[in-house]
Amino acid sequence: MALVEIEVPSRTAYVGVVRLALSALARSAGLDEDVVDDLKIAVSEACANAVLANEDADGDVPVTVAWTETDDGIVVEVGDRGPIHDPRPDEEVDSQGFSTRSVLSFSLLSALAADCSRTPREGGGMSTQMSFPRPG
Amino acid sequence: MALVEIEVPSRTAYVGVVRLALSALARSAGLDEDVVDDLKIAVSEACANAVLANEDADGDVPVTVAWTETDDGIVVEVGDRGPIHDPRPDEEVDSQGFSTRSVLSFSLLSALAADCSRTPREGGGMSTQMSFPRPG
Amino acid sequence: MELGIDVRNVESCAVVDVKGEIDVYTAPKLREKLIELVSEGSYNVVVNLEGVDFLDSTGLGVLVGALKRVKAHDGSLALVCTQDKILKIFKITGLTKVFPIHDSIDEATAAASG
Amino acid sequence: MELGIDVRNVESCAVVDVKGEIDVYTAPKLREKLIELVSEGSYNVVVNLEGVDFLDSTGLGVLVGALKRVKAHDGSLALVCTQDKILKIFKITGLTKVFPIHDSIDEATAAASG
Ligand SMILES: Nc1ncnc2c1ncn2[C@@H]1O[C@H](COP(=O)(O)OP(=O)(O)O)[C@@H](O)[C@H]1O
Ligand SMILES: Nc1ncnc2c1ncn2[C@@H]1O[C@H](COP(=O)(O)OP(=O)(O)O)[C@@H](O)[C@H]1O
Numbered sequence: 001m002a003l004v005e006i007e008v009p010s011r012t013a014y015v016g017v018v019r020l021a022l023s024a025l026a027r028s029a030g031l032d033e034d035v036v037d038d039l040k041i042a043v044s045e046a047c048a049n050a051v052l053a054n055e056d057a058d059g060d061v062p063v064t065v066a067w068t069e070t071d072d073g074i075v076v077e078v079g080d081r082g083p084i085h086d087p088r089p090d091e092e093v094d095s096q097g098f099s100t101r102s103v104l105s106f107s108l109l110s111a112l113a114a115d116c117s118r119t120p121r122e123g124g125g126m127s128t129q130m131s132f133p134r135p136g
Numbered sequence: 137m138a139l140v141e142i143e144v145p146s147r148t149a150y151v152g153v154v155r156l157a158l159s160a161l162a163r164s165a166g167l168d169e170d171v172v173d174d175l176k177i178a179v180s181e182a183c184a185n186a187v188l189a190n191e192d193a194d195g196d197v198p199v200t201v202a203w204t205e206t207d208d209g210i211v212v213e214v215g216d217r218g219p220i221h222d223p224r225p226d227e228e229v230d231s232q233g234f235s236t237r238s239v240l241s242f243s244l245l246s247a248l249a250a251d252c253s254r255t256p257r258e259g260g261g262m263s264t265q266m267s268f269p270r271p272g
Numbered sequence: 273m274e275l276g277i278d279v280r281n282v283e284s285c286a287v288v289d290v291k292g293e294i295d296v297y298t299a300p301k302l303r304e305k306l307i308e309l310v311s312e313g314s315y316n317v318v319v320n321l322e323g324v325d326f327l328d329s330t331g332l333g334v335l336v337g338a339l340k341r342v343k344a345h346d347g348s349l350a351l352v353c354t355q356d357k358i359l360k361i362f363k364i365t366g367l368t369k370v371f372p373i374h375d376s377i378d379e380a381t382a383a384a385s386g
Numbered sequence: 387m388e389l390g391i392d393v394r395n396v397e398s399c400a401v402v403d404v405k406g407e408i409d410v411y412t413a414p415k416l417r418e419k420l421i422e423l424v425s426e427g428s429y430n431v432v433v434n435l436e437g438v439d440f441l442d443s444t445g446l447g448v449l450v451g452a453l454k455r456v457k458a459h460d461g462s463l464a465l466v467c468t469q470d471k472i473l474k475i476f477k478i479t480g481l482t483k484v485f486p487i488h489d490s491i492d493e494a495t496a497a498a499s500g
Contacts, residue, residue, distance in 0.1 A: 003143075003145065003198070004143065004144050004145070004150070004153070005142070005143040006142050006143075006157070007139075007140065007141040007142075008140050009140070012295075012296045012297040013164055013297045015295055015296055015297060016160065016293065016295060016297060017157055017160045017161055017164070020156055020160045021153055021156060021160075024153045024156045024157070025153055028149055028152070028153070034357070040326065041326075041328060041361065044295055044296070044328050045329060048295070048296040048328065048329070048330065051296070062139070062141075096340060098336050098370070099336075099365065099366070101329050101330060102329075104329040104332050104333065104367075105328075105329035107365050108328070108329055108361065108364055111364040112364070148410045148411040151411060152411060152412075155409075155440075170471070173471045176440065177440075177475065180410070180440075180442050181442060181443060184409070184410035184442065184443070184444065232454060234450050234454070234484070235479065237443050237444060237446075237447040240446050240479045240481075241442075241443035243478055243479050244442070244443055244479065247478045248478070
């Protein structure tokens with residue numbers, strides 16, 4: 001079971017670094033190119049959400065990303081240390097009826113990962129788990 | 137002080153992943169393009185050496201990479217859990233007088249990093265520290 | 273990671289050519305540019321996404337924000353996009369119903385002028 | 387990460403066009419190909435590094451190994467390389483003294499045939 005772990009500062013500039021590293025991993029794991037594209041978006045959304053959540057945390061805490069290869073595919077787990085909150089935001093639409101960023105982010109995550117769940121982490125914060133299929 | 141940590145399995149395929157992630161970091165840290173090229177080579181050598189060292193370690197241990205930004209530039213630290221050995225290999229040349237891979241690797245590391253040192257790690261193994269200047 | 277943004281006038285529209293990755297880090301740069309355009313009186317805006325490799329929810333939010341701003345001046349915001357992987361993002365989020373999406377800049381500016 | 391390797395015959399030489407990154411992971415693929423060439427009787431080999439973005443000590447080692455193999459048959463191994471960042475690696479390691487390095491395939495094959 002291959003495992004890669006990445007820890008980055010909670011700043012938006014690092015979301016692109018994680019995206020790049022994980023697309024390299026996804027390609028070398030043999031995922032189809034369109035699954036690689038889905039993974040890039042889902043992982044970026046999860047990391048962006050984690051960076052935003054950590055802005056509400058005490059102190060300067062990192063975002064953690066874990067990559068695991070299983071027989072069926074890839075599991076990516078993104079962890080923050082923000083206050084626990086429901087993934088679905090209270091405010092789904094603004095005054096003009098447009099979806100808020102967090103609703104858009106949540107739809108992308110659920111549509112693009114084969115499985116997407118969020119659970120509280122030991123020690124505080126939330127963890128988002130996503131999985132992506134291998135070809136065949 | 138921004139800090140990125142990456143942990144990858146000790147397999148040669150992951151050296152490219154670290155290289156890619158660190159060149160993205162180096163570019164976003166504003167290093168000159170030729171320093172980015174130097175960093176890619178030096179970090180790849182250190183990671184390849186760490187993967188090879190870990191092949192002699194007990195069990196399946198990862199290679200760890202830490203990225204730190206200081207006022208003067210970047211410090212990258214690559215850690216293994218292999219048996220402690222001198223960075224300079226015993227066999228510097230082969231029977232026909234050609235340098236061995238480890239000698240070539242060591243020359244690249246020392247020439248391309250502004251500073252390069254190797255120290256034993258707490259808990260076993262070696263750590264290679266390299267630094268790279270910021271422009272100006 | 274750099275986001276390239278160039279603006280040119282085509283017919284009566286401001287065409288914004290975007291190149292690179294629009295994500296949570298780079299989207300603010302696009303937002304600034306779109307706010308600047310509207311504040312300078314460009315109310316018919318075409319955002320050309322053909323050079324965009326990546327788009328996330330923050331980027332979508334910036335486009336929605338710009339749409340609201342031009343609408344406030346009875347203007348329009350159209351997109352040019354033929355890339356499947358980018359169109360997919362608009363489809364998943366239902367924003368294909370919110371933005372007119374065209375195959376070419378000519379088509380987009382003709383629709384805005386028509 | 388893929389390493390592209392294509393072989394073609396130019397004059398009396400086997401020209402090996404390499405594309406991509408030659409590192410500790412991909413170098414074994416190049417090594418296999420060079421061993422195969424020599425075992426098939428190609429003793430004048432030109433390795434074209436113009437499409438190579440990255441080269442590490444393991445890649446250098448593979449080239450040295452191939453040099454030894456062709457030398458054992460009185461052959462030659464020449465390189466084509468004009469990229470500063472790749473030339474730099476040969477300079478640092480002193481291997482500019484070991485390999486003839488040419489600016490073009492024509493120059494390399496002419497030198498090998500001459
Ligand atoms: N990702 C998004 N998708 C759709 N709408 C979004 C998104 N992000 C923000 N919005 C909407 O855009 C609005 C922000 O618009 P506004 O404040 O006018 O623009 P801006 O934030 O660009 O100044 C929010 O009310 C929100 O509903
Ligand atoms: N990075 C390197 N640079 C220079 N020489 C190297 C390097 N790696 C290996 N060598 C040399 O190449 C030799 C290995 O050559 P050989 O066994 O003939 O080729 P191969 O390992 O490709 O089968 C070693 O003796 C070593 O001295």
